[in-house]
Amino acid sequence: MTGSGTAVFLSELGRALPAITEGLLVTLEATGLGAALALLVAFALGLAARSRLLPVRGAARFAVELLRGTSLYVQLFWLFFALPMLGFRLEPMACGVLAFGLNYGAYGAEVVRGSIAAVPAAQTEAAIALGMGPGLRLRRIVLPQAYALMVPPFKNLLIQLLKATPLLSLVTVADLTFRIDQLRAATGGTAAAYLLLLLLYFCVAALLGAGMNALERRAQARLGVVGGDA
Amino acid sequence: MPIETVPGPEKVRFDRVTKRFGDQTVLDGLDLAVAPGERVTLIGPSGSGKTTILRLLMTLERVTDGVVHVDGEPFSHMPSGPGGKLVPADERYLAPRRRRVGMVFQQFNLFPHLSVLANVTEAPRHVLGLDADEAAARARDLLGLVGLADKEDAHPTRLSGGQQQRVAIARALAMRPELLLLDEVTSALDPELVAEVLDVLRDVAAGTDITMLCVTHEMAFARDVSDRLLMFDRGRVLESGPPGKLLDAPEHERTREFLRSIR
Numbered sequence: 001m002t003g004s005g006t007a008v009f010l011s012e013l014g015r016a017l018p019a020i021t022e023g024l025l026v027t028l029e030a031t032g033l034g035a036a037l038a039l040l041v042a043f044a045l046g047l048a049a050r051s052r053l054l055p056v057r058g059a060a061r062f063a064v065e066l067l068r069g070t071s072l073y074v075q076l077f078w079l080f081f082a083l084p085m086l087g088f089r090l091e092p093m094a095c096g097v098l099a100f101g102l103n104y105g106a107y108g109a110e111v112v113r114g115s116i117a118a119v120p121a122a123q124t125e126a127a128i129a130l131g132m133g134p135g136l137r138l139r140r141i142v143l144p145q146a147y148a149l150m151v152p153p154f155k156n157l158l159i160q161l162l163k164a165t166p167l168l169s170l171v172t173v174a175d176l177t178f179r180i181d182q183l184r185a186a187t188g189g190t191a192a193a194y195l196l197l198l199l200l201y202f203c204v205a206a207l208l209g210a211g212m213n214a215l216e217r218r219a220q221a222r223l224g225v226v227g228g229d230a
Numbered sequence: 231m232p233i234e235t236v237p238g239p240e241k242v243r244f245d246r247v248t249k250r251f252g253d254q255t256v257l258d259g260l261d262l263a264v265a266p267g268e269r270v271t272l273i274g275p276s277g278s279g280k281t282t283i284l285r286l287l288m289t290l291e292r293v294t295d296g297v298v299h300v301d302g303e304p305f306s307h308m309p310s311g312p313g314g315k316l317v318p319a320d321e322r323y324l325a326p327r328r329r330r331v332g333m334v335f336q337q338f339n340l341f342p343h344l345s346v347l348a349n350v351t352e353a354p355r356h357v358l359g360l361d362a363d364e365a366a367a368r369a370r371d372l373l374g375l376v377g378l379a380d381k382e383d384a385h386p387t388r389l390s391g392g393q394q395q396r397v398a399i400a401r402a403l404a405m406r407p408e409l410l411l412l413d414e415v416t417s418a419l420d421p422e423l424v425a426e427v428l429d430v431l432r433d434v435a436a437g438t439d440i441t442m443l444c445v446t447h448e449m450a451f452a453r454d455v456s457d458r459l460l461m462f463d464r465g466r467v468l469e470s471g472p473p474g475k476l477l478d479a480p481e482h483e484r485t486r487e488f489l490r491s492i493r
């Protein structure tokens with residue numbers, strides 16, 4: 001970039017700053033709402049996958065495989081382009097949140113199921129010996145211990161979800177990627193614009209990661225794992 | 231050999247109980263009766279089915295055949311339909327009945343996400359519905375009994391094995407069980423920690439009328455607390471009798487052999 005090119009880029013960047021901030025907020029909103037929905041889906045499908053009833057278990061398995069086996073990209077396009085043809089029109093942002101929630105929720109379901117299965121059977125047996133019924137055992141004994149195992153994989157899924165949000169710009173949502181792309185078009189500073197985009201995603205991911213790490217340390221401290229804060 | 235008859239109502243009765251794991255028969259038509267307040271110790275070689283008996287009573291395993299009764303009522307099964315035909319017990323039938331039975335495990339199995347106090351108050355609060363203060367008061371009494379009054383805020387994993395097992399005993403007693411099952415509760419402990427746990431159990435045996443069914447290799451303890459010893463071999467009661475008789479003058483060569491092996 002030439003000296004005057006840099007000046008143009010910087011002045012355009014200054015003018016675009018409010019729009020970029022807006023885009024960042026849209027990206028954060030999609031990440032937050034998508035993650036919240038994904039968490040719900042993960043627990044619903046993860047717990048259903050452990051049901052004693054074969055049809056419930058089977059349906060959960062099928063849903064998880066279906067959602068994991070079809071790409072997020074296709075799911076989003078299907079919600080955005082195909083669903084309206086069937087008479088259901090969703091806001092573009094809602095399409096994104098739904099697609100992220102279902103797709104990452106399916107991956108999360110495996111985390112929930114696996115973490116619960118990883119709590120030693122002896123813990124459940126101790127709870128049975130204290131007269132605790134199935135609901136109480138799950139809620140008070142198994143899930144609190146499984147939670148500590150869920151946080152690290154959930155952290156990975158959350159950051160993956162963040163990194164998937166640029167798909168939103170393909171369905172007309174003015175997210176961070178969309179706004180930076182506008183800046184790039186206005187200035188021609190492709191390298192600078194995309195470098196800025198990389199940095200911004202990196203910072204958001206680092207913040208989310210730090211938050212999840214704090215949760216992980218707290219969960220481990222509660223379980224008395226050495227290395228967690230007491 | 232015939233099983234001794236127990237006078238009065240029975241706390242526990244195994245009625246022709248068979249337990250198979252796959253094609254391995256662990257218990258084969260076992261009959262067994264325990265009177266209320268009786269202290270019975272099960273001894274016998276590894277794999278003879280002692281743990282299986284306790285786990286059946288705690289409903290951690292299901293019988294393959296036969297019926298387990300507690301307090302004269304079916305426990306492994308429940309009456310169903312107009313004919314009162316016995317079918318395997320479901321959670322709803324078991325919930326109120328299981329509370330009368332408590333168990334202490336070889337590996338303690340304390341809840342690692344709860345403090346010592348919370349380990350003891352958890353079930354009284356959420357199963358019996360005690361309020362927080364009542365449950366805490368009960369738990370503190372029991373922690374005092376097991377000599378851990380000063381550890382209520384400690385994290386269970388920070389305690390020694392002997393301390394953990396004493397918490398587990400307090401936790402089981404907090405439910406005020408009528409029947410307490412003890413499965414080799416000192417086997418996982420370093421030798422120097424065994425005595426502190428056995429002393430607590432001696433106090434419990436002396437200070438309550440809880441029916442106790444215990445599996446142990448600690449013969450001095452068995453002699454002190456038991457009314458009756460049962461020698462198991464391959465899922466059957468080989469011989470039974472008061473500890474003095476069974477330990478000092480066993481009838482069967484297998485029993486003598488087993489007692490020699492654990493000395």
Ligand SMILES: Nc1ncnc2c1ncn2[C@@H]1O[C@H](COP(=O)(O)OP(=O)(O)OP(=O)(O)O)[C@@H](O)[C@H]1O
Pocket residue numbers: 251256274275276277278279280281282283
């Ligand atoms: N869940 C299980 N699945 C398969 N086999 C089992 C299971 N539990 C117990 N067994 C088998 O049943 C037999 C009796 O086991 P049990 O634990 O009751 O013996 P035990 O008398 O308590 O022995 P020990 O003194 O070694 O504790 C053993 O051969 C064991 O391998």
Ligand SMILES: [Mg+2]
Pocket residue numbers: 280281282414445
């Ligand atoms: Mg055993």
